[in-house]
Amino acid sequence: MALHGMTIGQTARAAGLTRKAVRVYEARGLLPEAERSMAGYRLYTLADVKLLTFIRQARALGLHLDDVREVLEIRRGGTPPCDAVRDLLDARIAEIDATVVDLLALRQTLTETREAAGDRPTGEPSTVCSIIEEA
Numbered sequence: 001m002a003l004h005g006m007t008i009g010q011t012a013r014a015a016g017l018t019r020k021a022v023r024v025y026e027a028r029g030l031l032p033e034a035e036r037s038m039a040g041y042r043l044y045t046l047a048d049v050k051l052l053t054f055i056r057q058a059r060a061l062g063l064h065l066d067d068v069r070e071v072l073e074i075r076r077g078g079t080p081p082c083d084a085v086r087d088l089l090d091a092r093i094a095e096i097d098a099t100v101v102d103l104l105a106l107r108q109t110l111t112e113t114r115e116a117a118g119d120r121p122t123g124e125p126s127t128v129c130s131i132i133e134e135a
Contacts (some may be wrong), residue, residue, distance in 0.1 A: 005037075011044040015052035025055055030069055062092050 012019045025031045026042075031051060034042035051072075058068045067088045074081040117131040 006044045006046075006049070008034075008042050008044065011049055011052065014049045016056055017052055021056075022052060025052065025065075028065060028069070030055055030065065030072060061089065062096070063088055067092075 006014070008019050008022055012022050015022070022031070022044075026033060031048060034044055034048070037043055055068055058071065059065075063071075071081045071084055071088070074084050113131065
């Protein structure tokens with residue numbers, strides 16, 4: 001792998017991403033704008049691959065792009081971002097816990113509605129389906 005001048009396809013493969021993801025991260029400012037070849041092709045470096053790999057790993061942990069941007073900005077400012085990463089992970093865990101609670105409540109509601117509906121046709125006139133209309 002060359003240290004400079006990798007195409008977007010080579011860079012994406014090396015970082016375990018798609019070309020589209022590389023373009024999105026560049027457009028969103030997470031990745032510096034790539035240099036261009038004489039023919040207009042984007043050219044990336046090994047440092048870009050390392051940054052893209054970090055972004056992929058952060059996304060795999062469920063961090064939002066804005067969270068990743070925050071971590072990168074802290075790092076670019078010269079401060080190790082580990083405290084911020086811990087805080088972001090704690091916030092993400094809390095979001096997931098809230099989602100789980102909401103999903104369990106929805107599952108309970110669905111289960112109760114399905115049990116109340118039974119297996120018999122309602123035979124009652126309704127706009128669409130009385131099971132939903134009466135829930």
